[in-house]
Amino acid sequence: xxxxxxxxxxxxxxxxxxxxxxxxxxxxxxxxxxxxxxxxxxxxxxxxxxxxxxxxxxxxxxxxxxxxxxxxxxxxxxxxxxxxxxxxxxxxxxxxxxxxxxxxxxxxxxxxxxxxxxxxxxxxxxxx
Amino acid sequence: xxxxxxxxxxxxxxxxxxxxxxxxxxxxxxxxxxxxxxxxxxxxxxxxxxxxxxxxxxxxxxxxxxxxxxxxxxxxxxxxxxxxxxxxxxxxxxxxxxxxxxxxxxxxxxxxxxxxxxxxxxxxxxxxxxxxxxxxxxxxxxxxxxxxxxxxxxxxxxxxxxxxxx
Numbered sequence: 001x002x003x004x005x006x007x008x009x010x011x012x013x014x015x016x017x018x019x020x021x022x023x024x025x026x027x028x029x030x031x032x033x034x035x036x037x038x039x040x041x042x043x044x045x046x047x048x049x050x051x052x053x054x055x056x057x058x059x060x061x062x063x064x065x066x067x068x069x070x071x072x073x074x075x076x077x078x079x080x081x082x083x084x085x086x087x088x089x090x091x092x093x094x095x096x097x098x099x100x101x102x103x104x105x106x107x108x109x110x111x112x113x114x115x116x117x118x119x120x121x122x123x124x125x126x127x128x
Numbered sequence: 129x130x131x132x133x134x135x136x137x138x139x140x141x142x143x144x145x146x147x148x149x150x151x152x153x154x155x156x157x158x159x160x161x162x163x164x165x166x167x168x169x170x171x172x173x174x175x176x177x178x179x180x181x182x183x184x185x186x187x188x189x190x191x192x193x194x195x196x197x198x199x200x201x202x203x204x205x206x207x208x209x210x211x212x213x214x215x216x217x218x219x220x221x222x223x224x225x226x227x228x229x230x231x232x233x234x235x236x237x238x239x240x241x242x243x244x245x246x247x248x249x250x251x252x253x254x255x256x257x258x259x260x261x262x263x264x265x266x267x268x269x270x271x272x273x274x275x276x277x278x279x280x281x282x283x284x285x286x287x288x289x290x291x292x293x294x
Contacts, residue, residue, distance in 0.1 A: 020211075021207060024211040024214055024215060027215065028214040031214065031219065032214070032219065032222075033219045036224060036255075037222070037224045037269055039253050039267070040210065040250060040253060040267075040269045041214070043248065043253060044207055044210060044211065047203050047248055047250070048203060048207040067155075068155055069151075069152040070152070070155060072152060073149065073153065079244075079248060080244070082247070082248065083243060083244040083247035083248060083254070086247045086253050087243070087247065087253075087254065087255065090253055090254075090255035090256065090267065091255070091256065093255075094255065099267075100224070100225075100226060102226060102256075102265065103228050103265075104228075105228060105258035105263040105265070106228055106230040106262070107230060107258070107260075109259060110258065110259055111256045111257070111258055111259065111265055112256060112257050112259045113256045115259045
């Protein structure tokens with residue numbers, strides 16, 4: 001019985017932590033003013049926010065229902081895919097010029113996003 | 129014997145990973161499912177072996193786990209810091225900045241993990257790689273001193289990844 005009470009408190013605390021961080025991510029998305037800064041908000045919700053929700057779900061399933069390992073997989077897949085989507089959005093911002101001018105790379109000539117092949121130059125110029 | 133082993137298990141780490149993921153997906157640990165997971169873990173690397181021309185030769189599993197724990201801890205600490213910045217700092221006071229990180233790492237896997245780590249730790253998002261892969265472009269949400277951000281990433285993450293992969 002006491003174990004279940006402790007588990008209930010642990011679940012409630014994890015859910016609270018998750019909601020706070022998701023709320024902050026939402027506030028950040030509304031408040032921040034440039035496209036690149038706004039990109040920082042969802043990376044927060046994706047890590048600690050969702051992580052806390054999944055911990056709550058895992059405690060619940062281990063104490064009150066059938067044991068479940070799926071949360072570990074969700075966390076793993078999320079941590080692998082979140083940076084990729086953030087990287088794509090950053091690349092879109094660079095293409096659209098919705099950011100401060102880029103500094104020069106240290107050892108190479110240019111950034112790969114801006115490295116447009118000769119044949120595609122015409123398309124990229126008409127689009128911007 | 130060695131050749132057979134290499135043919136059967138072109139990518140041993142991937143075999144183990146696939147078996148574990150399959151077992152977790154089933155949501156129960158039973159002998160049948162583990163065996164099926166191992167079978168999948170042997171077949172899939174053999175079929176995809178030709179797309180893995182140069183895999184990392186040596187992976188130090190212990191150091192990799194230590195690195196994961198370090199990153200988890202950093203994510204939690206940095207989350208609190210960035211939440212504080214978002215809630216209390218006015219937009220006009222923030223200094224979003226580009227940071228250029230010259231890379232010492234050469235293997236694509238290591239650079240991918242470094243870029244992923246930078247994005248997952250709040251406050252920094254890795255945005256681009258230079259065309260020949262010698263430097264990484266990172267966007268920092270609030271950084272007065274870009275050199276300090278660069279040195280921290282280089283010292284904290286890149287040095288450890290270099291130990292793991294090389």
